[in-house]
Amino acid sequence: MKVSLALLTTLCASLATAGVVITPVRQNQVIPANSGDCFFGVTTPQGCA
Structure with a gap:
């Protein structure tokens, strides 16, 4: 459990x-x-989103 939480936290941070x-x-x-935007x-x- 702690390992998966650490991996998830590292992924989110990266x-x-x-x-x-x-x-x-x-x-x-x-x-x-405007024309050509996004x-x-x-x-x-x-x-752009």
Whole structure:
């Protein structure tokens, strides 16, 4: 049990430091896209999601 918890914690930490953290995008965060913006996904003030 302790080993699996340690592995899960390590995995989460490595994903967070790599910037691979999935955060939900709510409707009030989406802005209109310009032509060619965000081929996949939606445009937010911080970039593509």
